[in-house]
Amino acid sequence: MHLAIESASKAFPGVQALDNVSLELRPGEIHALMGENGAGKSTLIKIITGLYRPDGGRLLVDGREVSFQSPRDAIAAGISAVHQERNLIPRFSVGENILLERLPTHRGLLDREAIHREARRYLDLLDRGIDTRAEVRTLSVAQMQIVEIAKALSLETKCLLMDEPTASITEHETVALFSLLRRLRDEGAAIVFVSHKLEEVFAIADRVTVLRDGRNAAIGEPMSAMTRQRLISLMVGREERIVERPQRTVETDVVLEASGINTAFGHRDISFALRRGEILGLYGLVGAGRSELARAIVGDIPVTGGALRLKGKAVRIRDMHEALDHHRIGYISEDRKQEGLILAHSIRENIAVTIWKRLAGMLGLIAPPAEARAVLPYVERLEIRTPSIEQTVGNLSGGNQQKVSVAKWLAANVEILIIDEPTVGIDIKTKAYLHELIHEIAEAGTSVLLISSDMPEMVALADRILVMHGKRLVGEVANGRRYETVSRAIMNRIHAVEEERPAAAE
Amino acid sequence: MTDDAIPTSAPRRPGLLGASAQFGLFAIVALLWLVFSTLAPGFTSPINLFSIGRSLAIDIVIGFSQMVVLATGGMNLAVGSIGVCAVMASGFLLQDLGLPIPLALAGALALGAALGWLNGVAIVRTGVNAFIITLASASLFLGAMLILTKAVPYNGLPPEIGAFGRMRIGGYVSPLLIIALAIGAALYVLYRHSALGRQILAAGANPRAAAMSGVPVDRVIVISHTLSGLLAATAGLMIVARLGAAMPSVGGEEWLLPSFLGPVLGGTLLAGGSVAVVGTIIGAALVTTIRSGLLVLQIGNFWLQLFLGLILLAAVMADRYRGIFVERRSMGRR
Numbered sequence: 063m064h065l066a067i068e069s070a071s072k073a074f075p076g077v078q079a080l081d082n083v084s085l086e087l088r089p090g091e092i093h094a095l096m097g098e099n100g101a102g103k104s105t106l107i108k109i110i111t112g113l114y115r116p117d118g119g120r121l122l123v124d125g126r127e128v129s130f131q132s133p134r135d136a137i138a139a140g141i142s143a144v145h146q147e148r149n150l151i152p153r154f155s156v157g158e159n160i161l162l163e164r165l166p167t168h169r170g171l172l173d174r175e176a177i178h179r180e181a182r183r184y185l186d187l188l189d190r191g192i193d194t195r196a197e198v199r200t201l202s203v204a205q206m207q208i209v210e211i212a213k214a215l216s217l218e219t220k221c222l223l224m225d226e227p228t229a230s231i232t233e234h235e236t237v238a239l240f241s242l243l244r245r246l247r248d249e250g251a252a253i254v255f256v257s258h259k260l261e262e263v264f265a266i267a268d269r270v271t272v273l274r275d276g277r278n279a280a281i282g283e284p285m286s287a288m289t290r291q292r293l294i295s296l297m298v299g300r301e302e303r304i305v306e307r308p309q310r311t312v313e314t315d316v317v318l319e320a321s322g323i324n325t326a327f328g329h330r331d332i333s334f335a336l337r338r339g340e341i342l343g344l345y346g347l348v349g350a351g352r353s354e355l356a357r358a359i360v361g362d363i364p365v366t367g368g369a370l371r372l373k374g375k376a377v378r379i380r381d382m383h384e385a386l387d388h389h390r391i392g393y394i395s396e397d398r399k400q401e402g403l404i405l406a407h408s409i410r411e412n413i414a415v416t417i418w419k420r421l422a423g424m425l426g427l428i429a430p431p432a433e434a435r436a437v438l439p440y441v442e443r444l445e446i447r448t449p450s451i452e453q454t455v456g457n458l459s460g461g462n463q464q465k466v467s468v469a470k471w472l473a474a475n476v477e478i479l480i481i482d483e484p485t486v487g488i489d490i491k492t493k494a495y496l497h498e499l500i501h502e503i504a505e506a507g508t509s510v511l512l513i514s515s516d517m518p519e520m521v522a523l524a525d526r527i528l529v530m531h532g533k534r535l536v537g538e539v540a541n542g543r544r545y546e547t548v549s550r551a552i553m554n555r556i557h558a559v560e561e562e563r564p565a566a567a568e
Numbered sequence: 569m570t571d572d573a574i575p576t577s578a579p580r581r582p583g584l585l586g587a588s589a590q591f592g593l594f595a596i597v598a599l600l601w602l603v604f605s606t607l608a609p610g611f612t613s614p615i616n617l618f619s620i621g622r623s624l625a626i627d628i629v630i631g632f633s634q635m636v637v638l639a640t641g642g643m644n645l646a647v648g649s650i651g652v653c654a655v656m657a658s659g660f661l662l663q664d665l666g667l668p669i670p671l672a673l674a675g676a677l678a679l680g681a682a683l684g685w686l687n688g689v690a691i692v693r694t695g696v697n698a699f700i701i702t703l704a705s706a707s708l709f710l711g712a713m714l715i716l717t718k719a720v721p722y723n724g725l726p727p728e729i730g731a732f733g734r735m736r737i738g739g740y741v742s743p744l745l746i747i748a749l750a751i752g753a754a755l756y757v758l759y760r761h762s763a764l765g766r767q768i769l770a771a772g773a774n775p776r777a778a779a780m781s782g783v784p785v786d787r788v789i790v791i792s793h794t795l796s797g798l799l800a801a802t803a804g805l806m807i808v809a810r811l812g813a814a815m816p817s818v819g820g821e822e823w824l825l826p827s828f829l830g831p832v833l834g835g836t837l838l839a840g841g842s843v844a845v846v847g848t849i850i851g852a853a854l855v856t857t858i859r860s861g862l863l864v865l866q867i868g869n870f871w872l873q874l875f876l877g878l879i880l881l882a883a884v885m886a887d888r889y890r891g892i893f894v895e896r897r898s899m900g901r902r
Contacts, residue, residue: 362780386782395780404774406841415770415781422763430761470781 063089063124063140063220063252065110070119072105074457079105081276082119085254087221092243092253094267094285098297098461098489101273103256104146107223110254111143112136137163142214143223146460146487147399148206150213152199157181159198160213184212188238191349202349203396204230204515211239222246223254228262229487230396232347232515240266258489259516260290272296298491307501309543312340312525317373317509318359318391318478324367325358327351329533332368336478341500341510343524343541345517345552351533352513353396356480359511360385360393372478386416392476394468396483396513402467405456409448412455412466413437416474440469445495461492468496472503479503482513497523517549529555590847593833597853604861611864617740620860622733625744626806627852630823631830632755633799635848638831639759640772640792641840642698646687646706647800647827652819653713654680654801659722659814662729669726677801683709684797688790710820722814730812744806749849751802756845768792773841825876826855832883854879 065087072080080102087093097103108114110121112130120127123139130136136143150159157177158165166176178194185192189208198206207230214222222243228236243253243266257263263270263285270288272280279296318336323329329351336342346352357363359370361379369376372389385391395401403412414421414433421428421436437451444465448458455466464484471479481500485493500523504510514520520527521541529537529552537555541548604611630647637644654676661672683705690701735743759765770778771785779785800823807818832838833854834847855876862872 381784382780383782383784393780400774401777401780404770404777404841406773407770411766411770415766415778415783418763418766426762426764427757428761428763428766474782 063087064122065124065141065221065252066120066122067106067110068120068122070106070109070116070121072102072109072114072116079276080109080116083273083276083278084281085271086282087252087254089220089252090247090250091268092247092255092266093282094263094270095254095256095273096263096270096293096297097273097279098491101297101489102276103273104225104460105276106273107143107145107225107254107256110136110223111141111145113145137217137219140219141221141223142217142219144210144214144225144227146225146229148210150198150206150209153197155195155197156185156192156201156209157194159209160184160194160216162213163217180216181212184216185209187215187242188212189235202353204232204235205349207231208235215242220250221252221254225256226258226487227255228257228259230483230515233517234347236262258487258493260293260490263293264288264290274298294490297489307522307543309541310341310504310525313338315373318511319371319374320359320368321371322368323358323365323370325354326364326366327354327358327533329355329358332535334528334535334538336509336511338509339504339507341504341512341523341525343520343527344511344513344530345515345520345527346530347556350530352530353482354533355530356393356482356511356513359480360391386474386476387419390475390477391480392416392471392474392478393480394471394482394484396486398463398467403455403463405454407455408452409441409446409455409458409466410434410437410451413440413451413470413473416470436473437469440473443472444469444499461488464488464496465492468499472499476508478509478511480511480513483515484512485514485516485519493519517552518545520552521545521548527552531556531559590835590844590850593847593850593854597850597857600854600857600861604857604864608861608864611861614740616860616864618736618742620856621740621745622742622806622810623860624853624856625742625748626803626810627826627830627856628748628849629751629799629803629806630827631834631848631852632751632845633796633803634827635831635836635843635845636755636768636792636799637698637796638772638836638838639768639840639843640789641775642691642789642792643702643838644684644687644698644793644796644800644827645702645824646683646709647796647803648819648821648823649706649709649713650680650683650797650800651804651807651823652816653683653709654804655808655814655818656713656717656722656816658805658808659725660717662726663722663724663814669728673805676805677798680801680804681794681798684800685790685794687797688793691793692786692789706821714816717816719816721816725808725813727812729809733809733812744809747802747806751799752845752849755843759843759845764788764791769841769843771840825880826852829855829876829880829883833879833886838884851883 067083067085069082069084070080071082083102083106085106095103095106105114109116112133112135121129128139160181161177166173166180181194185194188211192205192208198209201209207227211227227239247253255267267285269282269284270280270293271278271282274297315338316335317338321333323332332355344352354363358365361381361384371377377389379385379389382393399405410433414437417436418428421432434451441451446462446465446469448462455463458466468484484496484500488496500510500512512524521543524541527539527541528535529539536559539548539551539555610616633647634644657679658672658676661667661675662669687702687705691698732743737743759769767783768788770783771788775785804819808814830848830851833851835844836842836848858875859872
């Protein structure tokens, strides 16, 4: 399929999201769509898939002008997409979600066997470990992402739009996805690929279109002629400075210590120590149970055995409220839309939520100027781009939303901060910024437990890296800041365990 | 970004739409006043204005008793039952036990708060939604009250009670209305300027995100239901003052419709996370105006039910529209 957007524009209240943007997609190519957060990539994809109506411009499919009224029209025209937002029904099975548009029937009734057989076919292309009968709500974020991709694949369209499909999946699954995308391309499919990871784009894309502030910075340039530095400067309008951080010396006093912890989620015998001002990495494949361990620490998942000590004192934390108020532990959730933010509320309220109790004076009343004064420094320090702190958070770009969910924990001034996938789906500039920030707060004495699937991020930030696999800690790797060595050491630990316990995958 | 680049005084969340909805509602109330006073000159007589004000006070407080739980994304179908329990409790304490008036009223209010607290605890402990729990407790509270009092009204209350209900300030203002507006002011401060109020709204908008931000969501829900019970009891006592007696026939299911009408018309989201105190007052004014207007025009009570039902439908549709609007505005956009 040949698809072309010519001078598309789209405005939202207060924001010109797209301004005369063009994109040409040829059959048999993988076309990267790049740009910082807020550059307009997702808006463009939503216009192509009929979710948004453009204010101006034309959409051409095989040379004929089309106008999609709904996503259904786009699918009928042979265009499918993986969006950034989750579009799965939590209480339906994986299989039903994948085949939702055209569930197989037998004599008018749903044919469950056929559903799972069909769904299996697409799912196996990416990940054999996900059960098609499991309810989607029981899956991890990464597994949901795999299901989203399988769902788009199952439509077998000639045009596939992928908005950050790799944002929350592991390297292993990314490799599987890439070989699949290459095969589809060789069969003549036209694929748009959005990612913030430059390595991925250079590995897979044939051409690239770059957006900056809602305008084209480049249209369909061949990747063969593109350099890393040039691509970055097209996106941000300046050269990237990669910060090489030296190894840090960390104080020795232990702030948080887990010894032999078991949890209701199934963690067994988890022991580790987090020191003052340390950035302790926690790496693992999908389903390893990293986020769930974090949740167990803040009391969201029951700890069923072992001991958790804070500065040597055994504690029992029942919920996040206790974690924050009594023990000064914060948790930046990986799922910012569901758990990190209240999208319908303002920036001010979202940041101040952790400090209302502290701001309240007589009779529990908060003076609005005091609240604004408490919030503003963080809005400025994190460079949250907004006309006002009264702006509804749902109106912000993904990167700015993430900054808000980080800001509220900075404001809370905690001693221990658990950070879960801080830069998923975040543009390079914001990512570098958040890295700098995490480094800063650790230098200032906050102990950080960093969960990330992004290996370069892990290597750039962590002082030590714990490796988790199958709900157990399987090793610890000292971070010598040498990417090759560290990443190989980590993967070796994981695969060594795989070989020791071959049946563990099921 | 500099300090000046981030104004802190931009429009509030309900924004233009919320404000314009309230203005529209106000315009409808004003129009009805014009119509009723033209058709029935007696509508604006001091005695009728006094009577409207007194009814309005009660409708406002009933609306508040629902609004405070709507804020958490829940509901309280037991407001009427709690109200009538407080009514009969005040009668019992005043007439049978002969307690001094302040003590008896405090006891009745405490009972209302306690029943609300029971609702809240049941909801939080069982995880069953507020609809089912309060549907059950509405019946339970009412049944228990009827058994205990044998549905016999208390007619021998101290005369001061009835005198307070008949009191007029400046010719046609009931002190009950002043109390209702004072409660409104307190609620406004609660949601706008207190840590607790903010936490209630956060828990209502997204309980999961609120909980993961350290908001004690369960506690906040229990507090909201306790407050709801207290307000329902307050409305009940206002009725006692109006009638000068404690009747078992007031409250109950009769409150249900007005309790939702005020807040929903006024712009409180059924989904939780947003309240409109002033809107609830104007919404209650609409209910009171229609009731009084039909009475003055001597149109039967049957028509009142029909009108209120129609208005609620319109209000729910408006709520749905607002919900979609909020959703659209909060869709991820890049």
